[in-house]
Amino acid sequence: MNHAAASTSRSRLGLLAPFTVVISCGLLAYIAVVDPLGPGDQRCQRANVQPCVDALGADVKIHYHQDPAIVADLCGDLRSNACALRTFNFSSARCDVHILSDTAHHVLEHELNHCRGWDHAGDTTEAYEAPWHLNRDAWVVRGAYR
Numbered sequence: 450m451n452h453a454a455a456s457t458s459r460s461r462l463g464l465l466a467p468f469t470v471v472i473s474c475g476l477l478a479y480i481a482v483v484d485p486l487g488p489g490d491q492r493c494q495r496a497n498v499q500p501c502v503d504a505l506g507a508d509v510k511i512h513y514h515q516d517p518a519i520v521a522d523l524c525g526d527l528r529s530n531a532c533a534l535r536t537f538n539f540s541s542a543r544c545d546v547h548i549l550s551d552t553a554h555h556v557l558e559h560e561l562n563h564c565r566g567w568d569h570a571g572d573t574t575e576a577y578e579a580p581w582h583l584n585r586d587a588w589v590v591r592g593a594y595r
């Protein structure tokens with residue numbers, strides 16, 4: 450009786466083993482296709498002036514303002530002439546760009562790249578002009594599992 454039960458268990462494991470291998474290979478293939486270099490290695494060149502790949506798929510709204518004090522208040526920074534406020538989860542993403550009406554067009558492209566999920570490392574002109582990195586949280590929530 451015990452021997453028969455043990456034999457049945459071995460038999461079930463024998464049937465399951467090929468599926469386990471297939472699932473593992475599928476997972477590895479998924480990782481290789483979706484994340485060939487790892488999210489930390491993804492960069493966007495000239496993001497300060499040109500569009501990057503949209504990794505967030507956010508619903509974007511652009512709000513033009515006349516009063517610098519309103520933009521400074523919304524952006525939380527007295528020096529800001531524009532900012533992108535983004536929120537995202539597994540099912541949706543939203544990005545609100547607040548910008549002064551007379552701001553140069555490339556500034557809007559800069560903010561739209563934040564909406565697309567990209568960030569610069571620091572708040573200097575050099576950081577804006579260096580390659581931008583993909584926001585890790587945005588990639589995990591919106592890029593990898595969408």
Ligand SMILES: [Zn+2]
Pocket residue numbers: 559563569
């Ligand atoms: Zn920025």
